[in-house]
Amino acid sequence: xxxxxxxxxxxxxxxxxxxxxxxxxxxxxxxxxxxxxxxxxxxxxxxxxxxxxxxxxxxxxxxxxxxxxxxxxxxxxxxxxxxxxxxxxxxxxxxxxxxxxxxxxxxxxxxxxxxxxxxxxxxxxxxxxxxxxxxxxxxxxxxxxxxxxxxxxxxxxxxxxxxxxxxxxxxxxxxxxxxxxxxxxxxxxxxxxxxxxxxxxxxxxxxxxxxxxxxxxxxxxxxxxxxxxxxxxxxxxxxxxxxxxxxxxxxxxxxxxxxxxxxxx
Numbered sequence: 001x002x003x004x005x006x007x008x009x010x011x012x013x014x015x016x017x018x019x020x021x022x023x024x025x026x027x028x029x030x031x032x033x034x035x036x037x038x039x040x041x042x043x044x045x046x047x048x049x050x051x052x053x054x055x056x057x058x059x060x061x062x063x064x065x066x067x068x069x070x071x072x073x074x075x076x077x078x079x080x081x082x083x084x085x086x087x088x089x090x091x092x093x094x095x096x097x098x099x100x101x102x103x104x105x106x107x108x109x110x111x112x113x114x115x116x117x118x119x120x121x122x123x124x125x126x127x128x129x130x131x132x133x134x135x136x137x138x139x140x141x142x143x144x145x146x147x148x149x150x151x152x153x154x155x156x157x158x159x160x161x162x163x164x165x166x167x168x169x170x171x172x173x174x175x176x177x178x179x180x181x182x183x184x185x186x187x188x189x190x191x192x193x194x195x196x197x198x199x200x201x202x203x204x205x206x207x208x209x210x211x212x213x214x215x216x217x218x219x220x221x222x223x224x225x226x227x228x229x230x231x232x233x234x235x236x237x238x239x240x241x242x243x244x245x246x247x248x249x250x251x252x253x254x255x256x257x258x259x260x261x262x263x264x265x
Contacts, residue, residue, distance in 0.1 A: 001077040004052075007084060011050065015088050015100060021154045030156035033091060033098040035062045040166030041099060042069050049100040052078045054085040056096030063096060090158045103156065108174035108182065111145040112189055117212035118143050118260055119191070123179065123228055124151040124219040125249060131155070132163025133250040134217065139167035141257040146171060147214075149179040149225075183231045186214050193232045195224050196256070198246055200235035207236055209260040217253045 004012060017023035018031050029049060032038060039062065041048065051070055057063040070077065086094050111119055120138045125131050131153055138146050148155060155175065161168060176182045183193055192213040216232065218224030229235065238247060238255050247255070 001074050001079060003079045005081060005084070007087065011078065012084070012088060015050075015052065015098075018100065019090060019158065021157070024154070024156050028103040029100055030103065030161065031090070031098055031100060031158060032161055033089060033158070034095045034162070035060055035066050035097060037162070037166050038097050038099050039066050039069070040169055041101065042066075044169040046101060046169055048073060048076055049102060050076050050078055051097065051099045052080055052085060052088075053097040054080050054082040056082050056085070056094065058096070060095040060097075066097070091162075104173070106145075106172050106174045108145075108147050108176055109185075110172055111147070111174065112186075112191075114144040116144075116264070117189075117191055117214075118209075119186070119214040120146045120253065120257075121149065121182070121214050121216045122146065122152055123149045123216055123224050124222070125217065126153050127220055127249070128153050128157045128159035129163050130220065130248065130250045132160045132165075134253050135160075135164045135171065135173065136167040137250070137254045137257055139164075139171040141261050143171065143257065146173045147182065148173070148175045149182070150177060179225070180227055180231070183214075183228060187231070187233075192234070193228075195229055195232035195235050196237065196252060197224065197229065197235040198237055200237040202234055202236050203239050204236050204256050204259045207234055209263045215253070215256055215260075217249050220249055 018029055024030050032041060051073055057067060120143050135146055153160060192211060194207060194213055195216040196218060216224055216228055238252055
């Protein structure tokens with residue numbers, strides 16, 4: 001274990017830089033913060049690059065237990081003064097711990113190896129909270145994995161990471177450079193493409209979620225890109241009885257994933 005007291009220390013500078021997307025992708029590193037998510041990281045045997053903590057950790061519920069679990073990473077542990085950790089924290093009420101992790105690079109073809117395929121595709125989704133919640137929901141409902149198309153919010157944005165509540169470590173998440181190639185490869189594997197659309201004539205209970213399929217969730221304001229809609233096997237929508245025009249992306253995807261589990265039960 002080492003101690004750092006100076007904000008000008010090179011490691012502290014690296015950590016501060018990771019709040020910027022450019023620096024994250026340059027170094028292929030990202031941050032997690034808080035007892036719960038660091039605990040999940042350790043539980044799932046994700047090897048940290050650094051774990052930074054202050055004595056405030058021991059004042060946090062579960063903090064002492066977590067410290068006992070991270071002792072095995074002695075060469076990666078860095079003790080900071082409370083003021084310094086608070087300075088590099090991204091939360092209003094820091095819990096005295098954060099960790100630096102390597103990017104997890106997953107080829108989307110890994111998802112094709114699973115049985116009973118149920119893949120969630122996020123098409124240019126922009127809201128960090130929505131992305132994190134959808135990843136967490138996909139994890140909860142047993143999806144095969146999540147795929148992000150170009151122009152989505154950064155998977156490693158601190159708000160995305162925080163709102164996954166650790167599901168980031170539980171479910172495969174792939175990022176692709178060509179959304180058309182993605183859809184074509186899925187169709188070649190006989191995976192149905194279901195795209196959400198308010199204009200659809202098909203309600204979610206009209207389609208067969210028991211077969212292998214990919215669910216596409218679109219951008220919050222523009223919806224799903226036309227090139228994916230053109231390739232989709234079916235468009236689907238959620239029945240809305242009241243006066244609301246639509247539901248937000250995270251809520252809509254949760255309802256559809258529940259319907260998937262209901263049909264498959």
